[in-house]
Amino acid sequence: MTTATEAPPLAPTPEKTPPKKTRKRGRLVPYWLLLPGILWLVVFFALPMVYQASTSVQTGSLEDGYQVTWHFATYWDALTDYYPQFLRSVLYAGCATLLCLVLGYPLAYLIAFRAGRWRNVVLILVIAPFFTSFLIRTLAWKTILADGGPVVGALNTLHVLDVTTWLGMTEGDRVLATPLAVICGLTYNFLPFMILPLYTSLERIDGRLHEAAGDLYASPATTFRKVTFPLSMPGVVSGTLLTFIPAAGDYVNADLLGSTDTRMVGNVIQTQFLRILDYPTAAALSFILMAAILVMVTVYIRRAGTEDLV
Numbered sequence: 182m183t184t185a186t187e188a189p190p191l192a193p194t195p196e197k198t199p200p201k202k203t204r205k206r207g208r209l210v211p212y213w214l215l216l217p218g219i220l221w222l223v224v225f226f227a228l229p230m231v232y233q234a235s236t237s238v239q240t241g242s243l244e245d246g247y248q249v250t251w252h253f254a255t256y257w258d259a260l261t262d263y264y265p266q267f268l269r270s271v272l273y274a275g276c277a278t279l280l281c282l283v284l285g286y287p288l289a290y291l292i293a294f295r296a297g298r299w300r301n302v303v304l305i306l307v308i309a310p311f312f313t314s315f316l317i318r319t320l321a322w323k324t325i326l327a328d329g330g331p332v333v334g335a336l337n338t339l340h341v342l343d344v345t346t347w348l349g350m351t352e353g354d355r356v357l358a359t360p361l362a363v364i365c366g367l368t369y370n371f372l373p374f375m376i377l378p379l380y381t382s383l384e385r386i387d388g389r390l391h392e393a394a395g396d397l398y399a400s401p402a403t404t405f406r407k408v409t410f411p412l413s414m415p416g417v418v419s420g421t422l423l424t425f426i427p428a429a430g431d432y433v434n435a436d437l438l439g440s441t442d443t444r445m446v447g448n449v450i451q452t453q454f455l456r457i458l459d460y461p462t463a464a465a466l467s468f469i470l471m472a473a474i475l476v477m478v479t480v481y482i483r484r485a486g487t488e489d490l491v
Contacts, residue, residue, distance in 0.1 A: 237464035247460065259465040263449050267473065270445040273360065273435075274428035277367035281375035281424050282417070284368070289379035289416070290409075293386075307376050315370060319437050322366050326356045326438070358440035366434035371427060375420035382416025383409070418485045426474055446470055 237255060241247040260267070292303050310318055325332055333356050336342050345351040350361040386409065394404040410417075432447030446466060453463035 233464045233467060236460050237468055239461050243458050243460075252461070255461045255465045256469060259462050260469055263446065263466065266444055266446040266449050267470070269443070270429050270447065270470075271473075271477075273364055273367060273443075273445060274425050274431075276364045277371060277428050278375075278421050278425040280364070280368045281372050282421060285372055285375035285379055285420065286417075289376050289383055292376075292380050293383035294388075304380070307373050310370070310373060315433065316437075318370060319366055319433050322362070322369065322438055323357065326362050326365065328355055328357065332356075357438065358443070360439070360443050362438040363435050363443050363445075366438045367428045367431060370431075370434065371424045374423040374427075378419035378423065379413065379416040382413045382419070386412050414485065418482065421481075422478060426478070429474055430470060 235249055236247070238249060238251045238253060239247040240250045240252045288303075288307070292300055292307075296303050324330070327333070333342075333354065336345075336356070337354055342351055342354060342356070345361055346353060350364075351359045356362050390408050390412075391404055394408050399407065429445075430447050432445060432451050435443050435445045435448050436451075450463050450466050450470075453459045453466065
């Protein structure tokens with residue numbers, strides 16, 4: 182009998198390593214993809230910021246021209262002259278953000294867990310205000326809050342205006358040209374910026390976690406407090422930031438729905454740039470507002486304890 186001899190194992194073929202030029206090109210691909218965005222930020226963000234920074238330390242006039250003299254006293258003068266507008270902007274933006282959270286969270290919860298087949302319809306209704314101009318939406322509130330209108334009449338009948346007048350938000354039977362009107366306009370215009378991040382965060386929550394909480398005899402309130410709300414914190418943080426930051430710098434609502442007593446810092450910057458033509462003061466006000474918002478946002482994010490923003 183003859184014994185069959187086993188064939189020797191085949192030697193593994195060495196993997197072909199790409200040439201050095203190909204590897205270098207592959208490493209550069211992400212940077213080439215980032216290049217358009219970086220150029221966009223440099224041209225439309227960094228350069229204007231540098232120009233405004235140089236403008237804030239200039240002295241002179243529009244007729245004689247402005248020169249960089251490193252006049253940092255402009256910042257102190259702007260802050261001391263217009264600090265009421267800064268405080269008012271933070272107050273109005275904070276009230277509007279809180280109202281957006283109170284109104285937006287239940288709606289976002291409804292869309293995420295209870296809307297069913299109507300989810301897309303409700304989402305379209307949420308973003309429907311974006312189909313019209315920001316200016317038109319704000320002007321509509323002048324009709325809604327008009328003196329003698331149904332809204333003011335209902336608030337007066339329910340004695341709500343008595344409470345808001347005591348709080349200094351309205352003046353008697355008048356709502357327009359008061360802080361309440363400005364806050365209502367801010368709340369309406371920026372409410373979608375609160376609802377959409379909240380919905381995205383709530384929609385990611387696994388429904389089995391709610392079932393597990395129920396199996397552990399947790400009440401609906403306890404489930405919401407221990408499970409739903411902590412897991413939706415990224416949406417809460419994102420929504421509050423997307424609402425507060427633009428609301429603090431807004432000037433349209435205060436201009437159309439308010440009065441001279443409800444002017445925000447955005448109105449002062451607009452006036453300094455377009456009417457008084459005091460460019461250094463306007464630029465200094467812009468940088469002060471940006472720095473104040475940056476500090477508040479940094480502290481808020483650290484206190485919120487979440488880095489997973491929607």
